[in-house]
Amino acid sequence: MLSILAALLCMELCLSQRINTGKQTLPKPIIWAKPSSRVTKGTPVNIWCQGPQSASAYQLYFEGSFLSKAKFFIPQMTSNTAGRYYCFYQSGELLSEHSELLVLVVTGMYDTPNLSVHPGPDVTLGENVTFSCLLEGGTSKFFLLKEGEPNHVQQGHGNKKAEFPMGPMTRAHRGTYRCFGSYNHHAWSFPSEPVTLLIPGDEGNTGLVSTDPTSSLVYWEDNLPTKESGLQKGSALWDHTTQNLIRIGLACIVLTALICLLAEDWLSRKRDKEGNNRSASWECRRRLSLQCSLEEEQKDAISMGGLKAIPGPGAI
Known part of the structure; x- marks a missing residue:
């Protein structure tokens, strides 16, 4: 064990x-x-x-x-x-x-959508604008992307058209936007023509405008x-x-093994104790039987001695 x-x-x-x-x-x-x-x-x-x-x-x-x-x-x-x-x-x-x-x-799976912004691409700080993406192909799912910002993607729904409200305007909103139509997350239409939001004082900052619709290497997969x-x-x-x-x-196996070991030890001790008790009982019975035999022999001897001492008939 x-x-x-x-x-x-x-x-x-x-x-x-x-x-x-x-x-x-x-x-x-x-x-x-x-x-x-x-x-x-x-x-x-x-x-x-x-x-x-x-x-x-x-x-x-x-x-x-x-x-x-x-x-x-x-x-x-x-x-x-x-x-x-x-x-x-x-x-x-x-x-x-x-x-x-x-x-x-x-x-490039569907036709090219049309992207527009209301009231116009020239905005002022604090103003609200709304982008509108229209695709006649019958799709009801649209995506609006801001070029140069991989995670800046909005999803909209509508019957052939989706609107994307945005604002109040800050300088962080300026840049170039495109939209796509889609029937699922992985197949999109051709990109729309770019629409660039301009804030007064940004006209000379041409670095904000990108014309490559695939300039972002990754996009909004964290949002999916x-x-x-x-x-x-x-x-x-x-x-x-x-x-x-x-x-x-x-742990259960080890615990079970320990329990079995303790149980076996207890049973072994119990068997030894019972064996000792049986041995003691047998020895006691043997001694008692021997003592009884000796007493019987003594009684027989006494009886025989008494018989020899009694005179027989005709003795003077």
Whole structure:
């Protein structure tokens, strides 16, 4: 029993060491797309995943499937290749955390929308304006982007048209805007013509105006609901739950072994005590029987002596 207990304790120590080793985390890899995360239909794009030099293998995750590549080349961007990507790498026996989410959007899937601003592009500080994006293709989902600010994206809904109120105006609002129409998050229309908000005194600041609708390499993926992020959290929670269950299971096994050991010791003591009691009882009975036999023999001897002392008939 002691050898079994020692083996269980050794197994617990080994598994605990393995669990602690599994807790070591590797830094997240970096994922990006070239030339951009918004790509015109038919344009090639590369997805890169970069980790440390110790990385031995990479995996790219795309909408439910894994691709074992550090660089993934898309020869022609289509609606089938648009979607959500992330990657991770392996170093030794450890897997890294998932990279940040990369959302690839294909543009040029529908007609070009028309973007306008009311009351006009020349605004004053404190004024309110409204952008209006119109697309005759029948879509009901629209996006308004400010060039040069990757995370500055607004989403609107409407029947062929969406309005984006904005204000009161500050100098942070100045810049160039475009809009897109879409039927989903990953397939957009052609970009609208740019509309530039100007505030008095900014006319000479040409650095604020950009004419490249794909100048932003990343955009608003942090604002999208992502089931992948849920999977990452669920995976981490599952790992912690598994580790806790292993520990609880090992503790139960060791506790059971200790209880069995104590029970066996108690039973052994009980058997020894019962054996001693039986031996004492047998010895007592043996002595009592021997004493009784001696008493019987003495009585018989006395009886025989009394008979010899009595004279027989005719004795004088």
